[in-house]
Amino acid sequence: MSSVTPGTTQVVRPAGAGHETLYVLLLCLIILAVAGTVVSLHGETQAVEAVSSHQLDARRDLSAAEQGIYADLRVTLDEIQLLQQEQSALPTPAQLAEEGFAPFAQDASSVSRGDHRWQLLAPSAYLGLSQANKTSGSLLMRVSGAEPDIWLNRSANLAAPTDLSDQGLIAAGWQQVVAQFDAGVTRQHRH
Amino acid sequence: MTAAEHLNVASIGPTIEFDNVSLTLGRTAILDNVSFQVQPGSIHALVGPNGGGKSSLIKTLLGQTPHQGQLSLHWPGATGTIGYVPQALEFDRGLPMTVDDFMAAMCQRRPAFLGLSRHYAGAIGEALERVGMQDKRKRRMGALSGGERQRVLLAQGLIPAPQLLVLDEPMSALDEAGIQVFERLLSDWRQAGITVLWIEHDLEAVGRLADRVTGLNRRVLFDATPKQALTPERLLTLFSTHPRSTAQ
Numbered sequence: 279m280s281s282v283t284p285g286t287t288q289v290v291r292p293a294g295a296g297h298e299t300l301y302v303l304l305l306c307l308i309i310l311a312v313a314g315t316v317v318s319l320h321g322e323t324q325a326v327e328a329v330s331s332h333q334l335d336a337r338r339d340l341s342a343a344e345q346g347i348y349a350d351l352r353v354t355l356d357e358i359q360l361l362q363q364e365q366s367a368l369p370t371p372a373q374l375a376e377e378g379f380a381p382f383a384q385d386a387s388s389v390s391r392g393d394h395r396w397q398l399l400a401p402s403a404y405l406g407l408s409q410a411n412k413t414s415g416s417l418l419m420r421v422s423g424a425e426p427d428i429w430l431n432r433s434a435n436l437a438a439p440t441d442l443s444d445q446g447l448i449a450a451g452w453q454q455v456v457a458q459f460d461a462g463v464t465r466q467h468r469h
Numbered sequence: 470m471t472a473a474e475h476l477n478v479a480s481i482g483p484t485i486e487f488d489n490v491s492l493t494l495g496r497t498a499i500l501d502n503v504s505f506q507v508q509p510g511s512i513h514a515l516v517g518p519n520g521g522g523k524s525s526l527i528k529t530l531l532g533q534t535p536h537q538g539q540l541s542l543h544w545p546g547a548t549g550t551i552g553y554v555p556q557a558l559e560f561d562r563g564l565p566m567t568v569d570d571f572m573a574a575m576c577q578r579r580p581a582f583l584g585l586s587r588h589y590a591g592a593i594g595e596a597l598e599r600v601g602m603q604d605k606r607k608r609r610m611g612a613l614s615g616g617e618r619q620r621v622l623l624a625q626g627l628i629p630a631p632q633l634l635v636l637d638e639p640m641s642a643l644d645e646a647g648i649q650v651f652e653r654l655l656s657d658w659r660q661a662g663i664t665v666l667w668i669e670h671d672l673e674a675v676g677r678l679a680d681r682v683t684g685l686n687r688r689v690l691f692d693a694t695p696k697q698a699l700t701p702e703r704l705l706t707l708f709s710t711h712p713r714s715t716a717q
Contacts, residue, residue: 288483288548290532290540 329456332448334430336457343391343414344430347406348455350380351419352426359424368421371396371404381406403442418452428455480510482632482664483542483549485530490538492525499525500536501688507681509545510662512655514669514679514695518708521686523668524556527635530666542633552631554622556638556668562611568621569606572597576628589628596624599657600650615642620650627654634658636667640674652678672699 291297329335336348357379361369374382375396381388382396392414394406402421408414415432420442429452439450447454485507492500499522507513515523529536531553542548560566566574574581577589585593597603600620610618619642626634640651655678658665669675675682676695684690684698684707691698691707 285483285543285545286548288542288544290530290542292535292537293533294535 329458332452333454333456336455340430340455341414344417346387346391347381347394347414347417348428348430351404351417351428354379354382355419355421355424355426358421362421368398368402370398397438399438399442401442405438407436407438418447429453430455480662480664481545481549482509482662483544484509485513485633485664485666486539486541486543487526488539488541490526490529490536490540492522492529492534492536494534498687500529502538503685503689505683505689505692507664507666509543509664510659511680512659512665512667512678514667514675514682515685516669516672516675516682516707517685517690523685524637526685527553527637527666527668530635544632549632550629552626552634554626554634554636554639557615557642558618558622560609560611560613560618562609564609564611566610567607568597568602568610568613569593571610571621572625572628575625592628593624596627597621599627599654600624601646614644616644616647619643620647623651623654631663633664633666636665638668638670640669640671648674672704675699 329339334340336345340348354374357377358369358374361373371382375384377383381391381394388394390413392408392410394408394414394417396404396406399405399418404419404421406417408416411432411434415430416436418429418431418439420427420429429447431450431452433451439447439452441447441450444454487503487505490500490503491498503522503526515526517523525534528534529540531551569585570581572593573579573585573589576593577586579586594603597606600623602617602620602624605613605617610621613621619639623639626636640648643651655665667679669679676699679695681693682695682698683692684703686707691703
């Protein structure tokens with residue numbers, strides 16, 4: 279119509295002719311993009327920290343018996359420190375065994391774990407020499423502060439170390455047991 | 470008389486142009502190259518047998534079908550409001566929805582259960598007054614007679630004031646008083662210059678009230694003034710042919 283030239287022309291678009299599908303796809307893309315952004319912002323990188331050559335990973339480098347003793351030592355360290363505060367000296371292994379603290383107590387499980395002979399090394403360390411090196415290595419715990427500081431040596435016929443510094447222990451073939459909490463070790467299959 | 474009046478009125482309604490509009494759903498051809506024009510400010514009647522595609526044509530006009538061809542509305546100004554009055558709406562007798570609730574649900578943005586919006590209350594009251602339903606506003610929709618329900622549907626089409634009104638057999642359920650109300654509304658719309666596209670079965674009413682009439686049975690059979698169109702021969706071809714069987 280010539281008389282309606284200043285007006286507007288509205289074309290009725292067919293329904294369902296593709297543009298609705300396009301909008302739905304566009305919405306899907308937006309949802310995916312938002313979800314992807316959120317996931318990438320909240321995700322944490324799986325950084326696996328390498329263990330130094332003089333260290334052992336507590337979760338995967340220890341035998342079952344060693345892991346058991348290591349865990350017991352970590353727990354008993356609290357008791358050792360309490361006793362140390364009470365009597366202002368480190369308790370002897372015999373004293374700890376009497377109280378029934380693992381791994382100092384002599385019982386069936388300690389025998390099956392290698393039957394360690396514990397002794398107190400001056401100035402502040404516990405040494406457990408293994409009697410069955412195939413089951414478990416010998417363990418050494420230095421008591422200095424609240425953090426456990428535990429070393430392992432799998433050599434047979436071991437003598438008590440004289441130098442209890444890091445360098446001295448490393449030189450004598452000891453390895454420090456460290457616990458790391460990075461990648462989920464339970465999901466890894468190391469066969 | 471109406472034609473002379475019509476000439477003096479500046480139309481505010483749009484021109485509707487159907488240009489080779491076809492509609493096929495599944496394998497059924499419902500509309501076949503429908504081409505005609507609805508003049509602005511005119512009352513254009515659409516007649517034809519059942520299943521002839523009249524309601525489909527209106528759905529197409531409202532943008533609800535995947536049609537082919539060009540269908541455009543030429544508005545004299547900015548794009549205006551389209552009012553639509555459906556053929557019928559079913560309501561359960563027990564549905565606790567009053568006439569007021571229905572009008573609120575149809576006309577306002579605020580949810581109807583929060584009550585009538587003050588902004589629209591005046592317009593709703595006026596629209597119900599025009600169709601003579603003012604004193605039945607608290608009645609349930611399901612309790613109304615078919616004619617009363619049709620009047621409420623008409624009132625709903627008046628809010629907000631449309632520039633194009635699409636009516637799908639508004640008179641089918643109306644009683645005698647309702648038909649008078651409808652005719653009064655129709656002359657009001659003509660005065661206001663609104664374009665009205667009107668599906669109707671009552672050919673006597675079409676001849677009396679419409680400016681132009683299109684016969685539709687899958688395709689356009691005629692498009693003329695009522696006086697030229699509503700002749701016995703034309704009506705016989707409109708209502709007696711079986712286009713689906715002839716097409717095969």
